[in-house]
Amino acid sequence: MEEDFSINSNIEKLDGLEYExxxxxxxxxxxxxxxxxxxxxxxxxxxxxxxxxELRDRYKQGWRDAKTSIGTDLFNRFTKGFIRTxxxxxxxxxxxxxxxxxxxxxx
Numbered sequence: 001m002e003e004d005f006s007i008n009s010n011i012e013k014l015d016g017l018e019y020e021x022x023x024x025x026x027x028x029x030x031x032x033x034x035x036x037x038x039x040x041x042x043x044x045x046x047x048x049x050x051x052x053x054e055l056r057d058r059y060k061q062g063w064r065d066a067k068t069s070i071g072t073d074l075f076n077r078f079t080k081g082f083i084r085t086x087x088x089x090x091x092x093x094x095x096x097x098x099x100x101x102x103x104x105x106x107x
Contacts, residue, residue, distance in 0.1 A: 005070050005073035005074055005077065006069050006070060006073055007070055010062075010065075010066035010069060010070065011066075013062060013066070014059065014062050014063065014066060017055060017058055017059045017062055018059065020055055021052065021055050021056060021059060024048055024051060024052040024055060025052065027048055028045055028048050028049060028052065031044060031045050031048070032045060074102075074105075077098055078102065082095050082098065082099050083095075084096075
């Protein structure tokens with residue numbers, strides 16, 4: 001589909017943040033279960049928890065930004081209209097794909 005309304009780029013960005021969050025959670029879990037160096041790991045665990053909190057905030061903000069961006073792109077496409085012309089086949093195909101998407105979303 002030609003017009004993806006920045007959906008793919010936003011999904012990739014959010015997937016990257018989600019992967020980082022999972023990595024930090026795994027690192028915290030590993031350090032918490034090390035019995036030998038429990039006292040030494042307290043400072044490192046606290047740093048990781050702060051970093052994890054920041055990543056979660058970035059993830060939430062990323063979702064908000066993605067919804068805003070996609071919604072704006074969809075609205076702009078909707079207001080542009082779905083009038084097809086005879087001579088531009090590629091544009092007509094994009095319009096058909098956009099109409100299909102809007103029908104499926106019940107926009």
